[in-house]
Amino acid sequence: GIQVEQSPPDLILQEGANSTLRCNFSDSVNNLQWFHQNPWGQLINLFYIPSGTKQNGRLSATTVATERYSLLYISSSQTTDSGVYFCAVPARGGSYIPTFGRGTSLIVHP
Amino acid sequence: DAGVIQSPRHEVTEMGQEVTLRCKPISGHDYLFWYRQTMMRGLELLIYFNNNVPIDDSGMPEDRFSAKMPNASFSTLKIQPSEPRDSAVYFCASSRQDSGNTIYFGEGSWLTVV
Numbered sequence: 001g002i003q004v005e006q007s008p009p010d011l012i013l014q015e016g017a018n019s020t021l022r023c024n025f026s027d028s029v030n031n032l033q034w035f036h037q038n039p040w041g042q043l044i045n046l047f048y049i050p051s052g053t054k055q056n057g058r059l060s061a062t063t064v065a066t067e068r069y070s071l072l073y074i075s076s077s078q079t080t081d082s083g084v085y086f087c088a089v090p091a092r093g094g095s096y097i098p099t100f101g102r103g104t105s106l107i108v109h110p
Numbered sequence: 111d112a113g114v115i116q117s118p119r120h121e122v123t124e125m126g127q128e129v130t131l132r133c134k135p136i137s138g139h140d141y142l143f144w145y146r147q148t149m150m151r152g153l154e155l156l157i158y159f160n161n162n163v164p165i166d167d168s169g170m171p172e173d174r175f176s177a178k179m180p181n182a183s184f185s186t187l188k189i190q191p192s193e194p195r196d197s198a199v200y201f202c203a204s205s206r207q208d209s210g211n212t213i214y215f216g217e218g219s220w221l222t223v224v
Contacts, residue, residue, distance in 0.1 A: 031211055043215040098213055100153040
């Protein structure tokens with residue numbers, strides 16, 4: 001199956017700082033999603049981004065499918081951004097059933 | 111629109127007891143997924159359904175686990191008998207293939223087996 005690696009595993013920021021989270025995957029994909037799991041455990045879909053760039057407020061994501069990576073940018077971080085960020089890609093070629101990386105744990109201090 | 115609804119939110123049970131987790135997907139979604147999350151293994155796909163039919167249950171850990179989807183608006187995940195190592199958060203999620211396959215999660219069922 002397709003392997004997903006996320007980096008860094010842990011990140012601590014001061015409020016207002018910017019950050020970049022990375023997701024590498026081992027094979028071509030036709031589907032990539034970013035999720036945020038908040039400290040209460042809720043998993044929220046942030047982006048569906050198989051290629052290109054999307055922006056939503058202070059968050060943006062870019063996927064370069066030919067080079068097998070995706071980046072999630074968080075600008076002017078806030079304490080509410082704390083939690084774990086996951087990227088998910090299809091478990092295997094031709095499928096779209098998501099398999100998840102181990103996530104990046106983000107803590108934003110006030 | 112209501113999101114994916116799971117019940118119970120929290121359950122504590124004794125080893126050997128039967129556990130039934132329930133899920134109502136988003137109306138109109140044709141895929142339903144059951145995931146399990148633990149610190150050791152992260153988010154694992156247990157089983158998924160397409161149009162109420164189980165497609166891939168290779169992630170189901172043992173015969174003690176079973177899942178059903180009797181209709182488009184209801185699914186269950188059953189563990190019988192439960193063991194302490196089954197303690198985890200169990201998520202149900204749903205998606206619609208013609209809407210970009212964006213997946214939506216329920217709030218999870220937090221299971222503790224003592």
